[in-house]
Amino acid sequence: MERALVTLTPYESRRLIGRAVANMEEVRKAYREGIIVIATSISTAYVAEELLGISMEKEKFTYGVVSKGRLCVTPKNNRPRPIVIKRGKILKNIGYEILEEFGPDDVFIKGANALDPFGNVGVLAASPLGGTIGNALRYLIPRGSHIIVPIGLEKMIPISVYEAAKHTGINYYRYSTGMYSALFPIPRAKPITEIEAYRILFNVNAIPIASGGVSGSEGSITLVLEGSEENVRRAFEYTLSIKGEASIPPYTEECESCSWPCGLRSEG
Numbered sequence: 001m002e003r004a005l006v007t008l009t010p011y012e013s014r015r016l017i018g019r020a021v022a023n024m025e026e027v028r029k030a031y032r033e034g035i036i037v038i039a040t041s042i043s044t045a046y047v048a049e050e051l052l053g054i055s056m057e058k059e060k061f062t063y064g065v066v067s068k069g070r071l072c073v074t075p076k077n078n079r080p081r082p083i084v085i086k087r088g089k090i091l092k093n094i095g096y097e098i099l100e101e102f103g104p105d106d107v108f109i110k111g112a113n114a115l116d117p118f119g120n121v122g123v124l125a126a127s128p129l130g131g132t133i134g135n136a137l138r139y140l141i142p143r144g145s146h147i148i149v150p151i152g153l154e155k156m157i158p159i160s161v162y163e164a165a166k167h168t169g170i171n172y173y174r175y176s177t178g179m180y181s182a183l184f185p186i187p188r189a190k191p192i193t194e195i196e197a198y199r200i201l202f203n204v205n206a207i208p209i210a211s212g213g214v215s216g217s218e219g220s221i222t223l224v225l226e227g228s229e230e231n232v233r234r235a236f237e238y239t240l241s242i243k244g245e246a247s248i249p250p251y252t253e254e255c256e257s258c259s260w261p262c263g264l265r266s267e268g
Helices: 010-022 025-033 042-052 096-101 131-143 161-165 194-202 229-242
Strands: 002-008 035-038 064-067 070-073 083-086 089-091 107-109 121-125 146-150 182-185 190-192 205-211 221-227
Touching (some): 002 010, 002 229, 010 042, 010 146, 010 190, 010 229, 025 146, 042 083, 096 131, 161 182, 190 194, 194 221
Parallel strands (some): 035 107, 146 190
Antiparallel strands (some): 035 083, 064 070, 083 089, 121 182, 205 221
């Protein structure tokens, strides 16, 4: 058995995970024969880049964002649509209404904000209607469609997502350092972290041993990679190739023109 020690920043992790999701068997099958919806988020933008071979302004492929130490939104003139792929072709001018055509082999790819030790994931929602996921689940759950969530281990929380969600709600708080949001658990979701990503791409085991850092390494994860000499070598070479992945620049609405309920904005 060979071993390697690697540290990934959150952006490097997103690149790794994005490539892994793009290479999942169920994603490749849906790409050829069915429908893929890549919901808006920064993490899913990496998936789109890897799957489609494109370059995106990833900071603009989202509505809600955690930026500058607060829960926030992108500017109101930035309202991206999901990327919809049907039998290998990108469909223009169509959005989440395509979910009406979904079946059990189709794939919905969604970012998230929380991952618990039990494999559950949750997404922050500020809309009283539950946002993207609130609408999507009414199609995805009864039809048994794939829900794939690219999510880095930086988003691990130490308690159950379902327990944490009980303490949230957009009208629950008196104070907030950002937008008032609730944690929305995503049932039946399949999270893909760095652990799954290394296994999918290189057939190596990835064992998290440390996290965190400073000076641009905040949110980093350190892992030991274990496997055959050839597989570990390939995994390590790929890791070196994504070192230095660019950070995401701030792109948020100006507080003065924002209408979302927020603890940092004067309510008059």
